[in-house]
Structures are given as structure tokens and as C-alpha cells.
Amino acid sequence: MESESILITGAEILDVNGVRRASVLIEDDIIREISADLSPGDADIVIDGHEKLMIPGLVNTHTHLSMTLFRGVADDLPLDRWLNDHIWPMEARLSGEYCYAGALLGCAEMIKSGTTAFNDMYFFMDDVARAVDEAGLRCVLSHGMIDLGDDEKRRAELKKSRRIIRKCHGMADGRVMVALGPHSPYTCSEELLKETASMAAEHGIKIHIHLSETEDEVKNVLESHGKTPVEFLDDTGVLGPGTVAAHCVWLSDDEMEILADRDVKVSHNPSSNMKLASGVSPVTKLIERGVNVSLGTDGAASNNNLDMIEEMKTASLLQKVSLQDPTALPARRVLEMGTINGAESLGIDAGVIEEGKKADIVLLNVRRPHLVPWRNPASHLVYSASGSDVETVICNGEILLDGGELERINENYVMEVAEEAAEELTSRG
Incomplete structure (x- = not known):
């Protein structure tokens, strides 16, 4: 079964290469194309990247x-x-x-x-x-x-x-x-x-x-x-x-x-x-x-x-x-x-938003009070943002977090199982 292609449109990108705005096409587990000319018809799944900051995972x-x-x-x-x-x-x-x-x-x-x-x-x-x-x-x-x-x-x-x-x-x-x-x-x-x-x-x-x-x-x-x-x-x-x-x-x-x-x-x-x-x-x-x-x-x-x-x-x-x-x-x-x-x-071929790299990508919602006025992406990410601002996570070309919701694992189930395990561990002995 082939994986679905993903297009992230119009996001502001921040990585070691600096800041720029573009759309990113992901096919299989690879960043296939980065361009301002990509259109929604180019992919199976389209994510609106406007008012989002894209960084490497x-x-x-x-x-x-x-x-x-x-x-x-x-x-x-x-x-x-x-x-x-x-x-x-x-x-x-x-x-x-x-x-x-x-x-x-x-x-x-x-x-x-x-x-x-x-x-x-x-x-x-x-x-x-x-x-x-x-x-x-x-x-x-x-x-x-x-x-x-x-x-x-x-x-x-x-x-x-x-x-x-x-x-x-x-x-x-x-x-x-x-x-x-x-x-x-x-x-x-x-x-x-x-x-x-x-x-x-x-x-x-x-x-x-x-x-x-x-x-x-x-x-x-x-x-x-x-x-x-x-x-x-x-x-x-x-x-x-x-x-x-x-x-x-x-x-x-x-x-x-x-x-x-x-x-x-x-x-x-x-x-x-x-x-x-x-x-x-x-x-x-x-x-x-x-x-x-x-x-x-x-x-x-x-x-x-x-x-x-x-x-x-x-x-x-x-x-x-x-x-x-x-x-x-x-x-x-x-x-x-x-x-x-x-x-x-x-030894992972990722860490930067470039064509040919592994599709490990994170999108943050920048329309948050603590990130406004939005003027310096690197500064805001490091000094103002937190993990709770993360909205979308893609690893190996697969969406793991969409709109803040986990896609592959059930969050409530995970917390319940961990809570039970922690209680047993700390109460024994």
C-alpha cells in the first residue's frame, strides 16, 4: 500500500538555512519538492501552513x-x-x-x-x-x-x-x-x-x-x-x-x-x-x-x-x-x-527542510498571544514558544499529530496505562 502524499502550503520555514516562505511536498518518507508554485492538486493530503511556523523535527x-x-x-x-x-x-x-x-x-x-x-x-x-x-x-x-x-x-x-x-x-x-x-x-x-x-x-x-x-x-x-x-x-x-x-x-x-x-x-x-x-x-x-x-x-x-x-x-x-x-x-x-x-x-538524514531529506517536520501555531507580535521567528521559537504550540508533527512522511491530536496512539489510553504502571511501581517494595 502506497503512502499518501502530503502538501503543506504557504508556511514560514525556519531551519539552519534561515527563514523563507514556501510550500512543501512530501512523498513517501522524503521531502520531494519545496516551491512557491505547488498547488493543492499536487497531493493527497493538504495542510494549510499559513500562520504556521515550519521547523525540522x-x-x-x-x-x-x-x-x-x-x-x-x-x-x-x-x-x-x-x-x-x-x-x-x-x-x-x-x-x-x-x-x-x-x-x-x-x-x-x-x-x-x-x-x-x-x-x-x-x-x-x-x-x-x-x-x-x-x-x-x-x-x-x-x-x-x-x-x-x-x-x-x-x-x-x-x-x-x-x-x-x-x-x-x-x-x-x-x-x-x-x-x-x-x-x-x-x-x-x-x-x-x-x-x-x-x-x-x-x-x-x-x-x-x-x-x-x-x-x-x-x-x-x-x-x-x-x-x-x-x-x-x-x-x-x-x-x-x-x-x-x-x-x-x-x-x-x-x-x-x-x-x-x-x-x-x-x-x-x-x-x-x-x-x-x-x-x-x-x-x-x-x-x-x-x-x-x-x-x-x-x-x-x-x-x-x-x-x-x-x-x-x-x-x-x-x-x-x-x-x-x-x-x-x-x-x-x-x-x-x-x-x-x-x-x-x-546518523539521521533530517534536521533541515531540504529536498531529498527525510520528512520529519513540525508545524507550530504562531497565532498565540505569547507569540505576538510575530517578527523574529528564531527568537520567538526559542525564547517565547513552548511544546504546547505544536500543532502538526510529521515523522518519516506520516502525520503523527494533526491539529494537536495524536493520530496513531490513543492519548487517554496511554495516560491510563502509564498511571497504573507508575502507581504499582512506586507503591511496591
């Missing part, structure tokens, strides 16, 4: 999707207590069905706030893949591996990752890809990290890892290995062009140079870093060194939402206040981080 390069079930749990605590006393004990009670419910809720939230692709590290990833397949999004999934120096645990974690690669990589017509997810330099042994690097090369897949998130992590790795986290990972072979390193808050100048030399992709998570008081990532310095820096929300337990439009504003303002420089990380640059930088980090 937002790309969330670091999250733990099923942690939507832990939203509002253990707020206002330092990372070590948050993890050890609350999150990890609850995660020990997770099941595939719980992770499916949380992932489906996360997909609904992301679609409704303009995200079309994401990079996820968590557990029961085949169940997460099932939710993503149903919701229609695009993703890179990795099983979060932690061995803490235990040989038996290391073998078990690598076995789980191999199973997920075999079962899920390339499913949902290629919308689901699999990466390897060693949790961090302080929870993974040197042996696990080296085997991760070898397996990633063998399968031609990416690596997703937490890196230098807190000052305590740096001290811990220095004491354990006599090297900084970046130096340690570099020695294991984990750092390379296919690696997405989340957080990267506590970096020396030398470490930033290593990340740049290895072409490591960095996922900046400003809201989570602020909420857990982890620190401020040197984003401006990384960009100056040519590092691809994208944006992630982290999990909903440490953010507490998955709104990438909100994340863009937070990223910009955090750099400005930390550097005491109002010119730091301007709106156009942070839009790049949320779109094309993220797409490139995950």
Missing part, C-alpha cells in the same frame, strides 16, 4: 524514556542520593510491560511537543522499541550496561545488548536503530568498555554513554584509574565519531581537545544538570573547538518533562548567565543544536 539526543513513570519522584536531591536511595531501587522493580507503558507515555509527550527522533538508554529496550513502533517516531535505542567490575555481570550485559541488536536494529522500516549503552566510566569496567568499542566496530553501530556529569564522577575515576573520565574512555577505544557523550559538564581544556580530535558528539542536558546541581557544561568552548553539540532532556525524573523547545531556551539562558555574556549561544545556534546537530549525531 526536534531531536532529543539523550533521554531515558521509560523514566516518565518516575516523574515527580525524589525531587530536590543530589545525584548520588537521588540514584542510590530512590531511582535505582525502583528500577530494580521494572519489567518489560512497565517500560513499554512509560515509553508509550514518553512518545506521546514528545510527539505533542515537536520531537521526531530521540536517543534512549534504559532497560527492556525491545519493549521500548515496541512502543516506538506503535507511536511512529524515530529513535536510537541502547540497553544501559552496568557491571561495576563484576565479570559475570559484564557478560550478562553484553549478552543483553547483542540480543537487542539482533531483535531491534532496523525494525519499524528502519525507524528504530540500536546502539551500545555503557552507562558511564564510573559504573563500567575497563573490560566492558573495551568490549563495547570492539562490538560497536563489529556491528557498525553507535555508542551512547554518560560522561563527566558530576565533579564526584571525575574524582572517582581519577582515584580508580589515575586518569580523567575522558582520558580513561579514550584509552579504551570508546571515543570516536559514532559516540554520543551525554552531559560533559566537568571537562578540562585538554579533555575538550580530545573530544574534538575524536569527533565525539556531545549531548547537552541543561535542565537536568541544573536540577541536580551537577554544574554547567562548557558548551561555548566545545562549539569553538568544532565539537557537534546537540540537546537532550535526560529522563523525566530529572527534568521533569521532555519538551525540547523548553530545553532550547534553557540551554541559551544558562550559557548567558554562567558566562555573563548576553551574546552567548544565540537563538539560531541553539536551534541548530536541537535539530540538525542532533540528526547528525544520530
Whole structure:
């Protein structure tokens, strides 16, 4: 069965190439034509783009999707207590069905706030893949591996990752890809990290890892290995062009140079870093060194939402206040981080509105009081808009959100299932 062609007429387009007005024709999963001359008769479905802003689908390069079930749990605590006393004990009670419910809720939230692709590290990833397949999004999934120096645990974690690669990589017509997810330099042994690097090369897949998130992590790795986290990972072979390193808050100048030399992709998570008081990532310095820096929300337990439009504003303002420089990380640059930088980090041929690119597109309603007067699209998107302004979402050429309503999944059902799962999880034990 052939997919229906879609024409979006007369929208104002904003991406890395600037602002322009045109109509966009989508056929199958590709942006086929961008022109002022297209007419409604050119497509099966016509969407009126007037008084709408068209942007590339937002790309969330670091999250733990099923942690939507832990939203509002253990707020206002330092990372070590948050993890050890609350999150990890609850995660020990997770099941595939719980992770499916949380992932489906996360997909609904992301679609409704303009995200079309994401990079996820968590557990029961085949169940997460099932939710993503149903919701229609695009993703890179990795099983979060932690061995803490235990040989038996290391073998078990690598076995789980191999199973997920075999079962899920390339499913949902290629919308689901699999990466390897060693949790961090302080929870993974040197042996696990080296085997991760070898397996990633063998399968031609990416690596997703937490890196230098807190000052305590740096001290811990220095004491354990006599090297900084970046130096340690570099020695294991984990750092390379296919690696997405989340957080990267506590970096020396030398470490930033290593990340740049290895072409490591960095996922900046400003809201989570602020909420857990982890620190401020040197984003401006990384960009100056040519590092691809994208944006992630982290999990909903440490953010507490998955709104990438909100994340863009937070990223910009955090750099400005930390550097005491109002010119730091301007709106156009942070839009790049949320779109094309993220797409490139995950190996997705999207992130820009161009002919031949994947049809991952978002339309925002700009006739809202907080967006009037409408005069500067990039500024209004980053500093004034929110995920609730998203009206239409197209991923892989399919309409997932139409007039603010989810098309593939039932929003009320998703919320009910997630509510039940969250209640069971937090009431047990």
C-alpha cells in the first residue's frame, strides 16, 4: 500500500538555512519538492501552513524514556542520593510491560511537543522499541550496561545488548536503530568498555554513554584509574565519531581537545544538570573547538518533562548567565543544536527542510498571544514558544499529530496505562 502524499502550503520555514516562505511536498518518507508554485492538486493530503511556523523535527539526543513513570519522584536531591536511595531501587522493580507503558507515555509527550527522533538508554529496550513502533517516531535505542567490575555481570550485559541488536536494529522500516549503552566510566569496567568499542566496530553501530556529569564522577575515576573520565574512555577505544557523550559538564581544556580530535558528539542536558546541581557544561568552548553539540532532556525524573523547545531556551539562558555574556549561544545556534546537530549525531538524514531529506517536520501555531507580535521567528521559537504550540508533527512522511491530536496512539489510553504502571511501581517494595 502506497503512502499518501502530503502538501503543506504557504508556511514560514525556519531551519539552519534561515527563514523563507514556501510550500512543501512530501512523498513517501522524503521531502520531494519545496516551491512557491505547488498547488493543492499536487497531493493527497493538504495542510494549510499559513500562520504556521515550519521547523525540522526536534531531536532529543539523550533521554531515558521509560523514566516518565518516575516523574515527580525524589525531587530536590543530589545525584548520588537521588540514584542510590530512590531511582535505582525502583528500577530494580521494572519489567518489560512497565517500560513499554512509560515509553508509550514518553512518545506521546514528545510527539505533542515537536520531537521526531530521540536517543534512549534504559532497560527492556525491545519493549521500548515496541512502543516506538506503535507511536511512529524515530529513535536510537541502547540497553544501559552496568557491571561495576563484576565479570559475570559484564557478560550478562553484553549478552543483553547483542540480543537487542539482533531483535531491534532496523525494525519499524528502519525507524528504530540500536546502539551500545555503557552507562558511564564510573559504573563500567575497563573490560566492558573495551568490549563495547570492539562490538560497536563489529556491528557498525553507535555508542551512547554518560560522561563527566558530576565533579564526584571525575574524582572517582581519577582515584580508580589515575586518569580523567575522558582520558580513561579514550584509552579504551570508546571515543570516536559514532559516540554520543551525554552531559560533559566537568571537562578540562585538554579533555575538550580530545573530544574534538575524536569527533565525539556531545549531548547537552541543561535542565537536568541544573536540577541536580551537577554544574554547567562548557558548551561555548566545545562549539569553538568544532565539537557537534546537540540537546537532550535526560529522563523525566530529572527534568521533569521532555519538551525540547523548553530545553532550547534553557540551554541559551544558562550559557548567558554562567558566562555573563548576553551574546552567548544565540537563538539560531541553539536551534541548530536541537535539530540538525542532533540528526547528525544520530546518523539521521533530517534536521533541515531540504529536498531529498527525510520528512520529519513540525508545524507550530504562531497565532498565540505569547507569540505576538510575530517578527523574529528564531527568537520567538526559542525564547517565547513552548511544546504546547505544536500543532502538526510529521515523522518519516506520516502525520503523527494533526491539529494537536495524536493520530496513531490513543492519548487517554496511554495516560491510563502509564498511571497504573507508575502507581504499582512506586507503591511496591
